Amino acid sequence: MSEVLLWKEVKTRKPHKCYGCSIEYPKNIKMIYATYVDEEGVFSTHWCKTCDAYITKYFDRGDETGEGEILQSDPERWHALHEELINE
Numbered sequence: 001m002s003e004v005l006l007w008k009e010v011k012t013r014k015p016h017k018c019y020g021c022s023i024e025y026p027k028n029i030k031m032i033y034a035t036y037v038d039e040e041g042v043f044s045t046h047w048c049k050t051c052d053a054y055i056t057k058y059f060d061r062g063d064e065t066g067e068g069e070i071l072q073s074d075p076e077r078w079h080a081l082h083e084e085l086i087n088e
Helices: 049-058 069-075 075-086
Strands: 002-009 030-038 041-047
Touching: 030 049, 041 049, 049 069, 049 075, 069 075
Parallel strands: none
Antiparallel strands: 002 030, 030 041
């Protein structure tokens, strides 16, 4: 199990792939920058706004996911949430 060391919103300076959906997003957008530590070491990822909202809405504390698994395992809910966020 990994421990979150940092979870903050940043404006990207280059394209980044979201860990939750594996979509590559362009530079100059807001994403979540996260740093974790586990038994293998420290690592960092970026999360898009949709995956961040998905985690908040559907995950319980301590739940984990693999790279790209949020969109792969639940595309209907992910796309619906993505549309909600776009239309805000």
